[in-house]
Amino acid sequence: MVANYFSSCSTIPALVIIVFFSIYLSTFSLVEAGDNGGGFSVDIIHRDSILSPSYDPSVTHFERLQNAFHRSVSRVNNFMLSLVSPSQVSTLILPANDGSYLMEISFGTPPVKNLAIVDTGSDLIWIQCKHCQNCYKQKAPLFDPTKSSTYQDLSCNSKQCNLIGEGCSPKSNSCNYTYGYVDKSFTNGILATETFTLGSTSGRSVPLPEKIFGCGHNNHVTFSEEESGLVGLGGGPLSLISQLKSSIGGKFSYCLVPLGKGNVTSTLNFGSQAAVSGDDVVSTPLVSMDLATFYYVTLKGISIGNKRLAYKNLLKPNASDEGNIILDSGTTFTFLQSDFYYNLESEVKKSIDGESVSDPSRTYRLCYKADTNVNVSMTAHFSGADVKLKELNTFVRISEELVCFAFIPLPLGYPSVFGSIAQMDFLVGYDLEESKVYFKPVDCSMH
Incomplete structure (x- = not known):
């Protein structure tokens, strides 16, 4: 689909x-x-x-x-x-x-x-x-x-x-x-x-x-x-x-x-106003790639609770895993290689007390009734930076009745993208001289 x-x-x-x-x-x-x-x-x-x-x-x-x-x-x-x-x-x-x-x-x-x-x-x-x-x-x-x-x-x-x-x-x-x-x-x-x-x-x-x-x-x-x-x-x-x-x-x-x-x-x-500082700040290297326009970082894996799933570069299986995902504020959802996504989806389902339901529009793969507790403990492990995601970063309410997983599986060969929903309520800072990206959890409506 x-x-x-x-x-x-x-x-x-x-x-x-x-x-x-x-x-x-x-x-x-x-x-x-x-x-x-x-x-x-x-x-x-x-x-x-x-x-x-x-x-x-x-x-x-x-x-x-x-x-x-x-x-x-x-x-x-x-x-x-x-x-x-x-x-x-x-x-x-x-x-x-x-x-x-x-x-x-x-x-x-x-x-x-x-x-x-x-x-x-x-x-x-x-x-x-x-x-x-x-x-x-x-x-x-x-x-x-x-x-x-x-x-x-x-x-x-x-x-x-x-x-x-x-x-x-x-x-x-x-x-x-x-x-x-x-x-x-x-x-x-x-x-x-x-x-x-x-x-x-x-x-x-x-x-x-x-x-x-x-x-x-x-x-x-x-x-x-x-x-x-x-x-x-x-x-x-x-x-x-x-x-x-x-x-x-x-x-x-x-x-x-x-x-x-x-x-x-x-x-x-x-x-100077773009500085990201504090005890809860983590950083990951920006990776230089052939196409300088996009901002590449390295995703090592994602954890659901204590279960960590390793993320591999399926776009170029014999190449380095560095720069295997694009950080992009212009893409709303997060897109991951399909094999990894299906493993991730399986672990998310195990962590939710409730039966998943079908999306009538057949747009989203994993959905629940809106009153279901979908506050799953999820952490994105970038190289050198563990970014703990909140419920607002992982599930979206698509109707009065349904909430759905905000991650999407990719066909083989497509580039992975860490989208804007996953970045919301984080101060995300880019330092192009140091080639680093910083993440700090904040309330962006108050920042």
Whole structure:
């Protein structure tokens, strides 16, 4: 049943980030933003939250969760396509509509607000620009670079143009780019530099001068009218994280509120504000792989109570187990190799006092009546880090009657993904200079 989803899905929206920023009259430099320099925080919100402009009150919570499941399956499907196309890794990335979160980000001087998808599965930052030859319909006015005093086309001979550029514009020395996604969507336009402006939780705005972005003039994507573009948070050289790397010390973190708290914002932190500290903090190494966009870590096993199940790299059985799972805030559910998953499911069932029941939609494999105690003791053992999961990380309520296991079996050969439900109510910090990821259990609605 699950395998049918993987073979049939071709597009995705997954875990991505809506960031609401208020742009204030007073601005300050990135160095001034935090107590120790380079630190600031912003509020972020899930696209299905009641606070989101994409929120549809006619869709129930359970229907939104069902949609998130299908987006997650599609996202993992496209992870697979990205990984098996190494010759195209510089441009063949997850679909452009792939993101559960959105971000309000301003471009130019004076700043012009745009609402963009934020995606840990891609790198390029781009928005729709005037004059568009082929643009999808959006509510906000198209960005007009001629009205910004800080806009500058990149030369087609520049080092940055060589990253994804494809030569000169016919009438100028400007760098043309085409950035393709695995679902055959794409953005095409001019690669340029501009000042971005982000709001912060301190009430002041943060200008980020001379950052590279794509000024899109031909954009074939399936965005909603609220979304003007995309902000990549991946590990590649053109992502927002990589472009800010020196000024934020290579550090960012996020704290995702549980799905049921739709009227509370999550948090995205940069620099000194992204520090994860305390006695209950654990860390695991980030593993460098061929495709720099994704964040790989090593899963050693998962314990149910005192029973520990070892996790092996079935994607490459004769290779090292290092980097055998992708840590991704853009995928809602957690996906594991099928042989391991079935063993895990068996141990979970043994730990629950009650009979499992069938999901009428045949979407989820393991479900129980909603009044069943499904508070299973589960720990994810990453290399050097034992992450104890709570009930909200392991089971989701899919209807008034049912709760279901938030882990999904993968077809053989697909990359495993540790999704956002498993990360909720954790402060998850990335230190790209030290190549580590940190986990700290917290109440994200209070963080």
